[in-house]
Amino acid sequence: xxxxVFFINKGLLSGMIIGSIYAMGAIGVTMIFGILRFxxxxxxxxxxxxxxVTLIIAALLASAGVVLPCPIAFAAxxxxxxxxxxxxxxxxxxFYKPLRNAGARxxxxxxxxxxxxxxxxxxxxxxxxxxxxxxxxxxxxxxxQIPFPGATRAVILTEPQIxxxxxxxxxxxxxxxxxxxxxxxxxxxxxxxxxxxxxxxGINTNHVVWATWIIGGGLACAAGSLLSMDVTLKPDLSFNIxxxxxxxxxxxxxxxxxxxxxxxxxxxxxxxxxxxxxxVLLRPIKDSLWFELPRNMALVxxxxxxxxxxxxxxxxxxxxxxxxxxxxxx
Amino acid sequence: xxxxxISNLHAGYGQMSILKGVDMALEAGEIxxxxxxxxxxxxxxxxxxxxxxxxxxxxxxxxxxxxxxxRSEALAAHRIAFVPQENNVFHTLTVHxxxxxxxxxxxxxxxxxxxxxxxxxxxxxxKRRQPAGELSGGQRQMVAFGRALMIxxxxxxxxxxxxxxxxxxxxxxxxxxxxxxxxxxxVAMVEQNAKQALAIAHKGFVLANGANSFTDTGRNLLENPExxxxxxxx
Amino acid sequence: xxxxxxxxxxRDLILFAGLALLVAVIFLTQGSVYSLRMLVxxxxxxxxxxxxxxQWGYAGLFNVGVMGFIAAGAASSVLITFPTNPDFxxxxxxxxxxxxxxxxxxxxxxxxxxxxxxxxxxxxxLRGLLIVIAIAVAYLVLSAHMTVxxxxxxxxxxxxxxxxLPVLVGWIVAGVVAGIIAWFVGKICxxxxxxxxxxxxxxxxxxxxxxxxxxxxxxxxTLTVSPLPWPVETPSGGEFIMARASYLSLVAIAVVIxxxxxxxxxxxxxxRMMRAIRDNETAAEAMGKNVTSRRIEIFVLGSVLMxxxxxxxxxxxxxxxxxxxLDLNHTFLIWVMVILGGSGNNRGxxxxxxxxxxxxxxSEPITLALFxxxxxxxxxxxxxxxxxxxxxxxLQMRVFVIGLTITLVLRFAPRGLLPERxxxx
Numbered sequence: 001x002x003x004x005v006f007f008i009n010k011g012l013l014s015g016m017i018i019g020s021i022y023a024m025g026a027i028g029v030t031m032i033f034g035i036l037r038f039x040x041x042x043x044x045x046x047x048x049x050x051x052x053v054t055l056i057i058a059a060l061l062a063s064a065g066v067v068l069p070c071p072i073a074f075a076a077x078x079x080x081x082x083x084x085x086x087x088x089x090x091x092x093x094x095f096y097k098p099l100r101n102a103g104a105r106x107x108x109x110x111x112x113x114x115x116x117x118x119x120x121x122x123x124x125x126x127x128x129x130x131x132x133x134x135x136x137x138x139x140x141x142x143x144x145q146i147p148f149p150g151a152t153r154a155v156i157l158t159e160p161q162i163x164x165x166x167x168x169x170x171x172x173x174x175x176x177x178x179x180x181x182x183x184x185x186x187x188x189x190x191x192x193x194x195x196x197x198x199x200x201x202g203i204n205t206n207h208v209v210w211a212t213w214i215i216g217g218g219l220a221c222a223a224g225s226l227l228s229m230d231v232t233l234k235p236d237l238s239f240n241i242x243x244x245x246x247x248x249x250x251x252x253x254x255x256x257x258x259x260x261x262x263x264x265x266x267x268x269x270x271x272x273x274x275x276x277x278x279x280v281l282l283r284p285i286k287d288s289l290w291f292e293l294p295r296n297m298a299l300v301x302x303x304x305x306x307x308x309x310x311x312x313x314x315x316x317x318x319x320x321x322x323x324x325x326x327x328x329x330x
Numbered sequence: 331x332x333x334x335x336i337s338n339l340h341a342g343y344g345q346m347s348i349l350k351g352v353d354m355a356l357e358a359g360e361i362x363x364x365x366x367x368x369x370x371x372x373x374x375x376x377x378x379x380x381x382x383x384x385x386x387x388x389x390x391x392x393x394x395x396x397x398x399x400x401r402s403e404a405l406a407a408h409r410i411a412f413v414p415q416e417n418n419v420f421h422t423l424t425v426h427x428x429x430x431x432x433x434x435x436x437x438x439x440x441x442x443x444x445x446x447x448x449x450x451x452x453x454x455x456x457k458r459r460q461p462a463g464e465l466s467g468g469q470r471q472m473v474a475f476g477r478a479l480m481i482x483x484x485x486x487x488x489x490x491x492x493x494x495x496x497x498x499x500x501x502x503x504x505x506x507x508x509x510x511x512x513x514x515x516x517v518a519m520v521e522q523n524a525k526q527a528l529a530i531a532h533k534g535f536v537l538a539n540g541a542n543s544f545t546d547t548g549r550n551l552l553e554n555p556e557x558x559x560x561x562x563x564x
Numbered sequence: 565x566x567x568x569x570x571x572x573x574x575r576d577l578i579l580f581a582g583l584a585l586l587v588a589v590i591f592l593t594q595g596s597v598y599s600l601r602m603l604v605x606x607x608x609x610x611x612x613x614x615x616x617x618x619q620w621g622y623a624g625l626f627n628v629g630v631m632g633f634i635a636a637g638a639a640s641s642v643l644i645t646f647p648t649n650p651d652f653x654x655x656x657x658x659x660x661x662x663x664x665x666x667x668x669x670x671x672x673x674x675x676x677x678x679x680x681x682x683x684x685x686x687x688x689x690l691r692g693l694l695i696v697i698a699i700a701v702a703y704l705v706l707s708a709h710m711t712v713x714x715x716x717x718x719x720x721x722x723x724x725x726x727x728x729l730p731v732l733v734g735w736i737v738a739g740v741v742a743g744i745i746a747w748f749v750g751k752i753c754x755x756x757x758x759x760x761x762x763x764x765x766x767x768x769x770x771x772x773x774x775x776x777x778x779x780x781x782x783x784x785x786t787l788t789v790s791p792l793p794w795p796v797e798t799p800s801g802g803e804f805i806m807a808r809a810s811y812l813s814l815v816a817i818a819v820v821i822x823x824x825x826x827x828x829x830x831x832x833x834x835x836r837m838m839r840a841i842r843d844n845e846t847a848a849e850a851m852g853k854n855v856t857s858r859r860i861e862i863f864v865l866g867s868v869l870m871x872x873x874x875x876x877x878x879x880x881x882x883x884x885x886x887x888x889x890l891d892l893n894h895t896f897l898i899w900v901m902v903i904l905g906g907s908g909n910n911r912g913x914x915x916x917x918x919x920x921x922x923x924x925x926x927s928e929p930i931t932l933a934l935f936x937x938x939x940x941x942x943x944x945x946x947x948x949x950x951x952x953x954x955x956x957x958x959l960q961m962r963v964f965v966i967g968l969t970i971t972l973v974l975r976f977a978p979r980g981l982l983p984e985r986x987x988x989x
Contacts, residue, residue, distance in 0.1 A: 183430075183434070186423065186427050186430060186431060187431065187434060189420070189422060189423055189427075190420045190423060190427075190431045193420040193421055193422050193423060194417055194419075194420055194421070196414070196417070197414065197417060197418060197419075197420065198420075198431070199402045199403050200380060200402045200403075200405065200406070200412045200414070201406060201431055201432060201434055201477065202403060202404075202405070202406025202407060202434055202435040202481070203403070203431065203434050204403065204434075205403065
């Protein structure tokens with residue numbers, strides 16, 4: 001039983017946590033890809049940026065003497081999402097929009113986003129250094145031990161993990177309602193479907209672009225902040241988190257928000273299960289196995305974790321480049 | 331005064347010029363048909379009205395206003411609708427949502443127009459919850475028409491509405507064009523099937539090499555032996 | 565047109581003369597030993613930049629994994645040229661590696677069979693499935709063997725050591741290895757939209773680096789390998805100038821030869837076709853050109869140059885340290901060289917490489933000096949307490965500047981300092 005709990009903790013829960021992060025990142029990337037037609041390489045650093053905005057707002061609130069029933073950082077996420085969304089629109093206005101208006105090829109925009117990611121990286125590290133920071137400035141995070149029937153070990157969940165899972169559910173529902181019920185949400189789907197037709201129908205492309213950056217920037221901020229709360233805040237997300245997020249985007253089909261969510265969880269689970277030490281689960285039945293149980297039976301050594309999203313990406317590109325939700329291949 | 335008046339239009343993509351002096355005038359309530367051989371600039375003329383290419387000379391007037399070189403986003407506000415030849419529906423949106431998008435610029439209550447569209451195209455009402463991409467070619471064409479009608483246009487531009495459809499559908503489409511025109515909408519359309527199209531046209535424009543070679547009523551063009559010889563295949 | 569060409573040539577002349585002047589100033593102020601080192605490194609970067617400029621400038625391929633090809637090339641060259649490790653050859657190591665190679669060949673054959681299964685009547689889906697199965701089987705077999713092999717070799721002999729072959733052989737193998745990796749990446753991604761290549765190359769670069777860093781049995785990992793052999797006399801007994809000058813002439817000859825070959829190719833039908841594909845893919849496809857395989861060709865060719873240049877660079881540094889490969893220095897810096905110099909123009913790439921590298925090297929002391937001023941006045945005037953990691957933070961300014969340069973060039977000077985000679989179609 002203890003082994004099962006270990007599996008739940010190290011396999012299922014971690015997969016779900018990291019899957020939620022990837023899903024939230026991938027929603028933004030897939031919508032930017034679908035509507036603005038380029039792979040946004042600055043998304044990882046946008047997540048870091050969002051996390052820092054949260055930290056700054058939390059610190060400001062704390063120094064203003066605000067006391068809340070929950071850790072201040074949680075409350076700070078909401079305004080931080082708004083700030084990051086505004087920053088995202090600003091980045092678009094300064095760096096991407098002029099290129100779009102000049103009719104640049106999509107790959108030039110990809111390159112510009114690489115430039116933006118370097119700028120963000122440089123600025124963040126210049127002002128904040130590279131050391132790890134704790135997002136919980138007023139109180140340590142709570143850790144819940146949920147007893148599991150028949151086991152001495154408990155299922156362990158931390159406060160930010162619970163918030164993260166709850167937040168993901170709420171965000172996905174809200175996004176669904178927005179895309180299917182609201183006028184602007186439908187317009188976003190229309191632009192992603194057929195930009196030329198959307199234009200001649202009179203859909204205001206500017207509003208759609210803003211909405212895209214608001215959703216993308218807001219979710220990137222939330223994902224970055226919650227990830228930093230779960231672990232620590234370090235400005236080194238960028239390329240390491242970009243690859244799984246792109247894999248999730250392409251697996252889910254470009255321009256497909258639901259696909260991005262599915263893809264995010266798929267990549268998250270594959271990653272955790274691939275580095276999970278399966279011999280733990282086999283230990284109870286080791287006498288009836290025909291081979292000697294090795295100490296470590298992970299499919300992929302932890303240091304090569306990055307291989308997993310990459311392999312998923314390669315397999316999807318070979319086998320089904322449109323992704324599981326039939327996105328577009330442009 | 332004409333509803334749509336195109337004078338001496340020169341336009342093209344980038345440096346390359348395709349239209350070299352197109353003239354067109356349509357009165358309100360008319361059907362105008364643009365015919366001509368491949369590469370004569372028929373579809374290009376429509377695209378020029380729609381602000382999709384560079385206009386180097388000439389002007390386009392609509393309802394007394396100069397709309398030369400207008401951005402395509404702004405045309406719906408003038409109540410001009412365009413039905414492109416292909417890719418003319420939003421594939422992942424449902425039929426109903428497609429119609430709603432047609433009415434995107436309207437902030438008033440458009441349920442009456444929507445009911446009207448469902449009346450003209452009964453199959454759409456049945457399939458209103460289905461993604462438009464799953465419909466047959468003919469039904470997609472209906473969605474495209476319906477979407478265009480949502481702004482209650484004064485002028486509707488059709489780019490080869492019968493392209494790729496079977497002959498049976500073709501006459502249905504022409505019937506529908508007439509029906510739409512009867513409700514007071516001016517129609518300008520580009521057609522490959524010149525004979526059938528000219529038969530329903532009030533005015534016809536035969537283009538060749540990016541300029542008008544004949545301009546007359548539909549009937550007169552059909553009866554003009556020279557037009558018949560060079561453009562209608564005898 | 566004539567006058568235009570003349571103007572352009574004059575522009576080239578002025579820019580290169582300015583560059584020569586800059587180099588002369590550096591020689592005078594910094595001394596020959598330092599300047600020669602800088603020039604050799606700049607020359608190696610020029611080779612890599614030539615590789616990138618044909619990928620981007622000739623064919624419009626966006627490669628964000630230059631670092632990966634450099635690292636792979638450098639590692640291969642180290643393995644070919646470094647003196648042999650007798651401990652390894654006396655242990656069961658060679659046998660293990662031999663079996664590994666057999667298994668590798670077997671896996672490759674399996675993958676190849678799955679790939680051509682279409683010819684035996686397998687449908688698209690079945691073929692895809694077979695490929696996936698082949699990859700999975702190959703992965704499990706190879707990774708299981710590699711775990712054992714790595715453990716044993718590390719325990720018995722530390723690492724496998726080199727083959728002790730001549731340096732030039734190592735450099736050529738470096739190019740070949742980088743080319744093979746590029747072929748695989750290109751095969752998968754180049755038929756799809758351009759963004760996918762960017763994503764895939766980003767991934768492959770990170771994975772190559774991770775692998776080289778962790779595979780202690782193969783590369784000694786973080787323990788680093790040194791001293792690497794030189795193709796010319798090494799600076800023994802402090803004879804730096806002669807040694808570096810001869811290394812420099814070797815690099816210069818290589819760059820000039822590659823430059824001349826590329827110029828010929830650019831003006832040959834092959835180059836014209838490449839440009840046609842870049843500028844109008846649909847039209848080129850309609851004319852019956854096989855766009856994807858042409859792209860694979862140029863992607864492989866560019867990557868070969870990157871591997872080759874990377875090997876030259878690492879041999880000169882004389883120390884192989886896998887953690888020393890950085891996205892910033894080995895991918896984005898080269899991007900700046902190419903787009904600033906003028907993408908699609910080989911002279912532009914060489915000019916950009918030398919100029920940007922000089923600026924890059926100079927930027928470190930300049931940034932530190934600048935931030936030192938900020939610190940001094942900040943402390944004196946505002947009673948500011950600078951953070952302890954102030955210097956390392958200050959260097960992050962360079963990351964920012966690289967990013968800013970990329971975005972500014974794209975927006976305001978997309979054709980670079982030395983624009984491409986032929987007009988885009």
